[in-house]
Amino acid sequence: MAEAAIPQSVSSPAPEKFLPLGKVSFFRRFWASYSAAILTVGAIVIAGVLWEIEARYIKLVPAYLIPPMSEILAKLWTDTISGEIPFQLAWSLKNYAIGYLIGAGLAIPLGLGMGTFQALNKLLSPYVWILYVLPRIALLPIAIIAMGFGPEAKILFIAMACFFQVIIPTVAGVVTVPASLLKVGRLFGGSRIQVYRKVVLPYALNFIITGLRLAARTGLMVMYSTELFGSIRGIATYSIREAALFHTDGVFAGLIVITLLAVVLVSVIDILDEKLRPWKNEVSF
Amino acid sequence: METAMQSTDSNVLVPALEQPLPPPTRWQAFRTRYGTLIVTITNISLFCVLWQILQGGPTPVIDTRWIPAPLSIINAIITTTVRGSLIDNFVFSATTYSLGFIVTILLGIPVGVFLGLNKDVRNVAQTFVWIGYSTPTVAILPILTVIMGFGVDAKVALVALSTFFPVAINILNGIATIDPVLLKAGRVFGANRWQLFTKITLPALLPWTLTGLRIASRRGLTAVIVAELFGSIRGLGFMVRLEADRFQSAKSYAAIVMLCVIALILLNGLEWIEKKATPWRAKPKF
Structure with a gap:
């Protein structure tokens, strides 16, 4: 309606801003393509330099609490070379991977089942909701007393976090398939199973992938906090131990490792998602 | 789209594609209003009773130090x-x-x-x-x-x-x-x-x-x-x-x-x- 009201015949000359590409100076083109990256890297470098200056000369916070950036990087380097950080990180990541696989592996079939069968949904959804809303981390002390300080409790919590992050979008995906799509499928002679395979599953896939993405991020947080x-x-134990010894450079080294890990993981997932699923429409949570 | 299909024009001898639904009976109205709530409450109550039976007896399935019975939780609250x-x-x-x-x-x-x-x-x-x-x-x-x-x-x-x-x-x-x-x-x-x-x-x-x-x-x-x-x-x-x-x-x-x-x-x-x-x-x- 609104579009129809706009007269289509009016053709204005192109505004001067949109010159053909050849006439734009090299610098402008360069800036247009890379400004975000340049500004980001620049800002990180400047932040590091300011940190160094603050810790060495200004000392708003005593240097034993926030050490200079160079010392943190040096500590990060030595502990990586000595194998301490990789060793701890590998242990954490193993739990993370196992937990993620268990959680997502259980959530997808169960979510599809709950979305498809009304009765199952009615039976289970109250519990899923309660456990989803409950801040599950509060159960940690009991789980640790029951299971010990080993990997079992961590895997359990990572699996739970991933499970709930995946199952809720999965159910929502199956339930919210537009009725018109289902009708079209039936109209064109698809059997129930065919409609399910060709309409419902591709539609729900979007939601499932969103859930898997969210779970990757949440699982990492749970890995750390458990x-x-x-x-x-x-890796968190490494940070805690260094903090207890008042080696704050070690704490910051651990923080850098976990930050890098999270950023790399999330961006790899996002890039893969972009490449493998170009048709996606954003499902925001 | 939907409304256009439902409109019944008495001059045209084509039956409406979708008949308007009959008004709900009292039972149906009750079910749509409270059905889910009742099912959920029954569901959770049954779960709690089962939990109490499994965990509250003299030989609990899981050690009550990890998962206590619901009555003792209420008592503790x-x-x-x-x-x-x-x-x-x-x-x-x-x-x-x-x-x-x-x-x-x-x-x-x-x-x-x-x-x-x-x-x-x-x-x-x-x-x-x-x-x-x-x-x-x-x-x-x-x-x-x-x-x-x-x-x-x-x-x-x-x-x-x-x-x-x-x-x-x-x-x-x-x-x-x-x-x-x-x-x-x-x-x-x-x-x-x-x-x-x-x-x-x-x-x-x-x-x-x-x-x-x-x-x-x-x-x-x-x-x-x-x-x-x-x-x-x-x-x-x-x-x-x-x-x-x-x-x-x-x-x-x-x-x-x-x-x-x-x-x-x-x-x-x-x-x-x-x-x-x-x-x-x-x-x-x-």
Whole structure:
């Protein structure tokens, strides 16, 4: 309606801003393509330099609390070379991977089942909701007393976090398939199974992938916070130990490792998602 | 489409494609109104009874130190409420949480809007906010504890930090995706920069901010609990840990039930506010 009201015949001369590409100066083109990357890298470098200056000369916060950036990077380097950080990180990541696989592996079939069968949905959804809303981390002390400081409790919590992050979008995906699509499928002579395979599953796939993405991020957070409380090994344990020894450079080194890990993981997933699923429409949570 | 199909034109001798439904009988009306509720309540009650039978008897299936029977949890809730420990710890946690959240609302939202206004500043800020959003914020807890100690301020700082990033990332996204046509239309109608900001940018940001706050409320709750588990002398998280260490797990479940209630109220309350404040936005419920 609104579009129809706009007269289509009016043709204005192109505004001067949109010159053909050849006439734009090299610098402008360069800036247009890379400004975000340049500004980001520049900002990170400047932040690091300011940190260094603050810790060495200004000292708003005593240097034993926030050490200079160079010392943090040096500590990061030595501990990586000595194998300490990779060793701890590998232990954490193993739990993370196992937990993620268990959680997502259970959530997808169960979610599809709950979305498809009304009765199952009615039976299980109250529990899924309660456990989803409950801040599950509060159960950690009991789980640790029951299971010990080993990997079992961590895997359980990572699996739970991933499970709920995946199952809720999965159910929502199956339930919210537009009725018109289902009708079209039936109209064109698809059997129930065919409609399910060719309409419902591709539609729900979007939601499932969104859930898997969210789970990757949440699982990482849970991995860290479960280790924080008490653990035999792990990257968070490394940070805690360094903090207890007042080696704040080690704490910041651990923080850098976990930040890098999260950023790399999330961006790899996002890029893969972009490449493999170009048709996606954003499902926001 | 749907309405066009349903309309029955008496002059045309074509039957309506879809007959209007007959008015519901009293039983049907009752079922549509209360059916789900009744099924859910029956479902949960049966589950609790089963749980009580399995765990409450002399030979529980799982050690009652890990999973106590529901009646003993209710008993523990009553005892701890009467003695006051549940209420005390609740007040402490709620204060910490609200202080952190207020810091985010008062400082975080303006900072987010301010960072978003210029395109280049926004690009840089987006990266930092995105890094902050992707990393587990609780990773800063050891540093905060070393700097600020085991008092309230470290916990408030942690809550503020973990709630800031979801809010900020949503605001920055919101500013980046404002429809440029709206801004141009504003300019055409003679709005100055301030008017553009107050009449177009801010209303467009409202739903984004509310979504950010909803996500932040969950993260903030987790942050409070982790901070109290990790090092604290009061609070619900501390209570869970203390009672678990004393093998009085019914009492720690009492605290967990309390946390669950808080989470439910928070989440539903924020969802309700979101619905009331942005009625034009029909959101699918997840």
